[in-house]
Amino acid sequence: MHATTAPSASPPTAIPPQPPVLDVALQLRAQAPGRQFALDVQFQSHSLRTALLGPSGVGKSMTLQALAGLSAPGQASGHARVQGQALLDSALALNLPARERGVGMVFQDYALFPHLNVQQNVAFGLQRLGQRAPPGAAERVRELLARFHLEPLAQASPRQLSGGQRQRVALARALAVQPRLLLLDEPLSALDTELRMQLRDELQALLEQIQIPVLLVTHDPQDVAQLAQTVVRLRPGQAAEVSAVNAPQGLGPAPAV
Numbered sequence: 001m002h003a004t005t006a007p008s009a010s011p012p013t014a015i016p017p018q019p020p021v022l023d024v025a026l027q028l029r030a031q032a033p034g035r036q037f038a039l040d041v042q043f044q045s046h047s048l049r050t051a052l053l054g055p056s057g058v059g060k061s062m063t064l065q066a067l068a069g070l071s072a073p074g075q076a077s078g079h080a081r082v083q084g085q086a087l088l089d090s091a092l093a094l095n096l097p098a099r100e101r102g103v104g105m106v107f108q109d110y111a112l113f114p115h116l117n118v119q120q121n122v123a124f125g126l127q128r129l130g131q132r133a134p135p136g137a138a139e140r141v142r143e144l145l146a147r148f149h150l151e152p153l154a155q156a157s158p159r160q161l162s163g164g165q166r167q168r169v170a171l172a173r174a175l176a177v178q179p180r181l182l183l184l185d186e187p188l189s190a191l192d193t194e195l196r197m198q199l200r201d202e203l204q205a206l207l208e209q210i211q212i213p214v215l216l217v218t219h220d221p222q223d224v225a226q227l228a229q230t231v232v233r234l235r236p237g238q239a240a241e242v243s244a245v246n247a248p249q250g251l252g253p254a255p256a257v
């Protein structure tokens with residue numbers, strides 16, 4: 001006679017909670033002769049696309065610089081994590097250098113290198129000082145030039161480009177390293193209304209494709225409506241306010257960027 005045993009009920013599998021997409025708790029300090037600036041900025045975002053808003057001078061650009069690893073020594077402390085991975089954690093004495101952070105940044109004026117052509121600007125982030133370009137770099141640059149419709153302009157100098165073309169070069173350069181975080185500091189503010197609308201549409205399509213965490217500084221409500229899922233408002237002397245603006249987009253398979 002066989003004894004049968006009821007299958008033992010397996011314990012429910014606990015799904016580990018997802019870390020926030022962005023987890024920022026930074027103390028920022030800057031000093032100039034006769035002037036001091038201090039900001040504690042704390043927020044978490046569970047969205048891939050977060051807008052950082054706040055009045056002029058509140059510290060938005062400084063926050064982006066701290067995330068990119070571009071702060072002056074001693075200017076930023078605390079912690080900053082992207083999908084659970086720390087870029088900076090003072091408690092652990094961890095402060096990754098900018099090149100090791102995997103953070104792409106597009107500045108308001110695009111900050112293209114004037115002495116480099118379009119192709120060299122895009123390739124810049126892939127090179128290490130005094131070293132040969134890593135394997136695959138030339139292919140990656142070709143891919144990005146094609147993707148951003150920049151092939152005919154590969155040899156052009158930044159001063160020969162329109163505002164929209166400059167923006168595409170800046171985005172291609174920021175994405176060259178396949179960043180884990182993309183920072184956009186008022187990327188549309190230098191453009192006239194018509195071009196801004198067109199490039200906002202392009203940026204929206206691009207962000208939907210690349211599906212990497214993005215933190216966007218803007219003053220423009222239309223940027224927020226079209227590009228962001230969560231808004232973080234910095235307020236002088238007060239805690240940041242976090243709110244949802246749009247339902248998260250479906251997270252389809254992420255094509256390589």
Ligand SMILES: Nc1ncnc2c1ncn2[C@@H]1O[C@H](COP(=O)(O)OP(=O)(O)OP(=O)(O)O)[C@@H](O)[C@H]1O
Pocket residue numbers: 030031032035036037054055056057058059060061062063
């Ligand atoms: N190197 C520095 N030394 C001293 N103060 C600084 C330095 N850099 C920035 N600041 C000050 O820090 C504050 C925050 O500057 P930040 O550029 O981050 O503001 P912001 O919110 O991006 O403003 P805006 O919307 O006008 O671009 C400002 O008061 C600015 O004057």
